[in-house]
Amino acid sequence: MATPTPVAMTAAAGARRFALGFVVLAGVLALVPFAGIYPVFVMKALCFALFACAFNLLLGYGGLLSFGHAMFLGTAGYVCAHAAKAWGWPPEAAIAVGTLSAMLLGAAVGVIAIRRQGIYFAMITLAIAQMFYFFYLQTPFTHGEDGIQAVPRGRLFGLVDLTSTTAMYYTVLVIFLAGFAAIYRIVHSPFGAALNAIRENEPRAISLGYDADRYKLMAFVLSATFAGLAGATKAIVFELASLTDVHWTMSGEVVLMVLVGGMGTIFGPVVGAFVIVGIESYLSAGLTLGSVVIGPEWVTVITGVIFVACVLAFRRGIVGEWLAWRQRRRPGTPPDT
Amino acid sequence: MQALFGQLLIGLINGAFYALLSLGLAVIFGLLNIINFAHGALYMLGAFCAWLLLERLGVGYFWALLVAPLIVGALGVVIERTMLSRLYKLDHLYGLLLTFGLALIIQGVFNNVYGSSGQPYRMPDVFTGGYNLGFMFLPKYRAWVIVASALVCGGTWFVIERTRLGSYLRAATENPAVVQAFGINVPRMITLTYGFGVALAAFAGVMAAPIYQVAPQMGANLIIVVFAVVVIGGMGSIGGAIITGFVLGVVEGLTKVFYPEASNTVIFVVMVLVLIVRPAGLFGRER
Structure with a gap:
């Protein structure tokens, strides 16, 4: 910043800009069913956007790279699907218990994983997630390769019939917006400020009296909980919980979404999720470039290329680059949204 | 009893691969501070090199054991020079993300070109048959894998811990700036170390080719297990990486005898307990 701005003013301006962005986002998304856009695509993107925001809470604000976040998405999906199908629970209760299971798992895994930092943290979370992958592959209630299929969407609070795509869409939208706003609130709370301090300089934060491990564990549990909310919602939307959601490729995908959108930015993960889900659904139909047809079998390679390109040349991500560009043009504006 | 010794043998073989791969990871990590996520993909590349050399050029197993690591090592040098070397000033996590992307590219391309099902690699004639040890039958090739990988691991340990070249390497791990000031070309040493580390992965891949199918995904799940091995051993010591690899292979083999349901997960459980x-x-x- 060129001219020092009082912190309170910066924070207020930042909050105003977030509120503006939030209202615009909510308004645009609310119009989707009337705009002729395929709502199932947007629902999928919204579930992944919430997943990516949860992941960004840990990576972008806590500085912890988890390479096993699929275990929270997948576990919540399985528990939610099982509750809805085998126990016949209504959707709101199934989603709640799915989210709760991810939260508990997050607490258990977090206690172990935060014992090491940096690269080790990434390897440990990856290995623990792989352990759960094999567990879900073998345990009977997940139905192995088939997954839990034909999960009933049910009636929300006994009133709204979710088999209607429009009703389902607005339910997903409300869940996403609530989760998104909650994550913004967490990031901009005193807790978020302390977390930021620990990421920037852990020894200094500890010397100031902050219990760094407790904050990191809390961030891990919160991130797991919101990832679980996304996974449980996804299971109801697609009436399916499968091994795809606990596989390491899913953990890699959420890293990519946050990287593409911009880690440590509020709107970045949402943008990243829409971009990646968009690319995948375009490719699933096959993309024709002249005489060359690029089909879904190239998704892995293209994902890898985007990874490499982002790391080498585009580390701020889409939203991060945009904020940096604005910063250069108008040096007075607050840096973070 | 027969089953126990059979599984112990399979455990030792798996352990040999864990040891070779975690050794390469540890050597690379020591100097570059990067965890090479592409290690599994480069192991697969080594196996495919051997398979292509045999099928397309008629080059046999023993030449492949030499040529495939050289090819993959050269690729590693290119990767380090063009990509990894740009990341040293940044957070180490970017190295992990970059190599993860590379792994996806390499595995994806081979998957699309050769299909996801495996290709069999013909066992060299020298290794047909085996030894009857009285209590069990030991196929010649399995014996060769254990002996050869133990020799390569031991040789690497000797070079790093007991020779002058190794002392430069260990010094550069501790403090690259001072070593550079003494007139040693540290950037070149880093490049060659990465090349050597991935050449070890390719060597393991060639060794694996006659036992397992040569398949594009053969390294994908393996590398996650090797990560757990690395976490269990800790990356401070070269000897530790080797021993941990062999021991965990045996532990996995024993689990297959006594509690087969847990054989996929036992290494991860051990990791959690060690943590x-x-x-x-x-x-x-x-550190």
Whole structure:
């Protein structure tokens, strides 16, 4: 910043800009069913956007790279699907218990994983997630390769019939917006400020009296909980919980979404999720470039290329680059949204 | 009893691959501070090199054992020079993300070109048959894998811990700036170290080709297990990486005998237990 701005003013301006962005986002998304856009695509993107925001809470604000976040998405999906199908629970209760299971798992895994930092943290979370992958592959209630299929969407609070795509869409939208706003609130709370301090300089934060491990564990549990909310919602939307959601490729995908959108930015993960889900659904139909047809079998390679390109040349991500560009043009504006 | 010794043998073979791969990871990590996520993909590349050499050029197993690591090592040098070397000033996590992307590219391309099902690699004639040890039958090739990988691991340990070249390497791990000031070309050493580390992965891949199918995904799940091995051993010591690899292979083999349901997960469970008791790993030190 060129001219020092009082912190309170910066924070207020930042909050105003977030509120503006939030209202615009909510308004645009609310119009989707009337705009002729395929709502199932947007629902999928919204579930992944919430997943990516949860992941960004840990990576972008806590500085912890988890390479096993699929275990929270997948576990919540399985528990939610099982509750809805085998126990016949209504959707709101199934989603709640799915989210709760991810939260508990997050607490258990977090206690172990935060014992090491940096690269080790990434390897440990990856290995623990792989352990759960094999567990879900073998345990009977997940139905192995088939997954839990034909999960009933049910009636929300006994009133709204979710088999209607429009009703389902607005339910997903409300869940996403609530989760998104909650994550913004967490990031901009005193807790978020302390977390930021620990990421920037852990020894200094500890010397100031902050219990760094407790904050990191809390961030891990919160991130797991919101990832679980996304996974449980996804299971109801697609009436399916499968091994795809606990596989390491899913953990890699959420890293990519946050990287593409911009880690440590509020709107970045949402943008990243829409971009990646968009690319995948375009490719699933096959993309024709002249005489060359690029089909879904190239998704892995293209994902890898985007990874490499982002790391080498585009580390701020889409939203991060945009904020940096604005910063250069108008040096007075607050840096973070 | 027969089953026990059979599984112990399979455990030792798996352990040989864990040891070779975690050794390569540890050597690379020591100097570059990067965890090479592409290690599994480069192991697969080594196996495919051997398969292509045999099928397309008629080059046999023993030449492949030499040529495939050289090809993959050269690729590693290119990767280090063009990509990894740009990341040293940044957070180490970017190296992990870059190599993860590379792994996806390499595995994806081979999957699309050769299909996801495996290709069989013909066992060299020298290795047909085996030895009857009285209590069990030991196929010649399996014996060769254990002996050869133990020799390569031991040789690498000797070079790093007991020779002048190794002392430069260890010094550069501790403090690259001072070593550079003494007139040693540290950037070149880093490049060659990465090349050597991935050449070890390719060597393991060639060794694996006659036992397992040569398949594009053969390294994908393996590398996650090797990560757990690395966490258990801790990356402070070269010898530790080798021992941990062999021991965990045997532990996995024993689990297959006594509690087969857990054989996929036992290494991860051991990792969790080690993290609770000794977070730095069995041979590691906090850094």
